[in-house]
Structure formats: structure tokens, C-alpha cells
Amino acid sequence: MALKTDAVGKSWPAYEYEVGREKIREYAQVMEIENPVHFDAEAAKAAGYRGIVAPPMFVVVYAAGAMGPVLFDPDVAMNFAAMVHGGQEFEWGEPVISGDLITTTTTCKDIYPKDGKGFYVFETESKNQNGDLVCKATWTNIVRGIEE
Amino acid sequence: MSAKEKGEKIAGLKVTPDKFLPHRYAGASGDFNPIHIDKEFAQMVGLPNTILHGLYVMGLVAKAAAQEAGGDPRALKRLSVQFRGMSAPETEIEVSGEVIESDGSDVTFDLIAAQGENQVIRNATADISYP
Numbered sequence: 186m187a188l189k190t191d192a193v194g195k196s197w198p199a200y201e202y203e204v205g206r207e208k209i210r211e212y213a214q215v216m217e218i219e220n221p222v223h224f225d226a227e228a229a230k231a232a233g234y235r236g237i238v239a240p241p242m243f244v245v246v247y248a249a250g251a252m253g254p255v256l257f258d259p260d261v262a263m264n265f266a267a268m269v270h271g272g273q274e275f276e277w278g279e280p281v282i283s284g285d286l287i288t289t290t291t292t293c294k295d296i297y298p299k300d301g302k303g304f305y306v307f308e309t310e311s312k313n314q315n316g317d318l319v320c321k322a323t324w325t326n327i328v329r330g331i332e333e
Numbered sequence: 334m335s336a337k338e339k340g341e342k343i344a345g346l347k348v349t350p351d352k353f354l355p356h357r358y359a360g361a362s363g364d365f366n367p368i369h370i371d372k373e374f375a376q377m378v379g380l381p382n383t384i385l386h387g388l389y390v391m392g393l394v395a396k397a398a399a400q401e402a403g404g405d406p407r408a409l410k411r412l413s414v415q416f417r418g419m420s421a422p423e424t425e426i427e428v429s430g431e432v433i434e435s436d437g438s439d440v441t442f443d444l445i446a447a448q449g450e451n452q453v454i455r456n457a458t459a460d461i462s463y464p
Binding site: 217270 | 348354357358360361363364378387388389391393395396399404405406407411412413414416
């Protein structure tokens with residue numbers, strides 16, 4: 186199947202995620218991150234945060250929901266059975282605090298063939314309720330076995 | 334805490350995720366892809382067993398990088414990785430790395446996450462700002 190590139194440049198509707206305290210604690214616990222700023226509001230405030238703060242990689246929780254529908258979009262037409270997560274980049278801005286409302290928008294930056302594989306590059310931008318950028322991410326998925 | 338100089342190694346970390354870690358990570362992250370939690374499904378698609386979530390391993394790389402600056406979540410400014418292999422639970426993962434740029438407060442690390450000879454994540458770069 187030739188590589189379909191119709192989705193390049195397409196953006197998807199914003200995805201909203203409200204950050205909960207217990208979700209931050211759950212993530213920090215699984216990752217065994219012991220810093221009390223992820224568990225205790227007083228410790229977080231003493232360290233200069235508005236409240237319990239999420240670890241940077243908590244982005245997988247609030248931004249992944251924006252990526253889900255994108256991967257199933259017929260314009261993207263990705264062959265899941267042959268897909269692997271090839272690369273990932275995150276750039277962080279303002280810290281994410283319990284109670285924040287994070288809005289994530291997704292854009293397809295590129296779809297291109299290389300060495301018989303299809304490379305799908307998406308960008309997400311996540312902002313908090315004040316409009317501050319909290320994380321910009323580049324997600325690269327690779328699909329094996331395409332025709333060039 | 335002072336920043337390391339170019340060429341210095343980071344402390345890194347070692348962790349052996351237990352059999353049920355992928356289940357807990359699925360719950361925490363919302364990624365319930367059966368290749369991570371269902372052995373029969375994993376074997377049906379040709380894997381020897383369930384595999385760890387790539388973003389879990391990236392999380393370990395993030396943790397190792399942030400630890401260098403005392404673990405403050407504001408320290409990690411950027412992290413970029415390439416996923417190059419699959420990794421299994423119940424096997425030790427080691428995150429190692431070294432400083433490739435340093436100006437005394439802003440530092441860039443090059444990092445690897447490996448299970449033995451299997452480099453699961455390589456060419457990872459992390460930008461850290463020391464408080």
C-alpha cells in the first residue's frame with residue numbers, strides 16, 4: 186500500500202484533561218519517584234509550587250488522550266499491526282499542578298517514507314487554564330512494510 | 334548542587350520492574366495495549382512475552398536525568414529519545430549517561446537505557462537546568 190499523506194498539516198480538536206491529585210500520586214508511585222512535592226501539598230508549596238506538582242513525564246497522562254483519536258483518523262490510515270513507537274521528544278514549560286485544566290491540540294507535522302517504512306510525525310501542544318505552555322511534544326510512529 | 338562538567342558520567346539508576354509493573358503502569362498512564370499486559374496476546378503477535386511500555390522506560394530516563402539536579406520537577410527542560418528495542422519485565426534496566434554540554438548551570442546529557450546488551454533507548458538527550 187502506498188503511503189497516504191493526506192493528513193499532513195491537519196489539526197484535531199483540543200482535548201481537555203483535568204489534573205487530579207490522586208492521579209499524580211499514582212503516576213509518581215509507579216515510577217518510584219519519592220520527592221514529596223508529588224504527594225504532599227505543604228511540601229509542594231514549601232518548594233514554591235501552587236500545589237501538588239506532576240512529574241514532567243506525567244505528560245503521557247494528559248496528552249496521550251489527544252493522540253488516541255488521531256491515530257484512528259481515516260486520513261492518517263495507519264496500519265496499527267505494523268506500528269512501533271519510534272521516537273519521542275518533550276519540551277516542558279510551566280509545571281503542571283493538581284487542579285490544572287490542560288488543553289492539548291495535535292497537528293500532523295509530517296508523513297514520509299524511508300527505508301521501506303512510513304514515518305508519522307505528530308506534534309502536541311499542551312497549555313494550562315492560564316494559557317501557559319506546559320509541554321510541547323513530538324511523537325514519531327513508524328510503520329513497517331510500505332511501498333515507496 | 335553544582336553541575337557536572339562535559340564528559341563526566343551521571344549517577345544513573347538500576348531498576349528491575351516486577352511482573353505486574355506493566356499492569357500498574359497501564360493503570361497510571363491509561364495505555365492498556367494488550368502487548369504490555371496479556372502474555373497470550375503478546376505471543377500471538379510474535380513476542381516472547383509481554384513487553385514494557387516504551388514511555389515507562391523513557392520515564393526512567395527522565396528520572397535519572399532529573400535526579401542529577403536534585404529531583405526537582407522543574408529541572409528537566411527537554412527530553413528526546415529513540416526507541417530501539419523491546420524490553421521485558423523481571424529483567425534489570427540500567428539507565429546511564431554522560432554530560433555532553435555544560436555551562437555550569439544548563440547541562441545536556443546523552444543517555445542510554447539498556448537491559449544487558451539490549452539498548453532499549455539510545456541517543457536520548459536531556460536538557461537540565463540546575464536550581
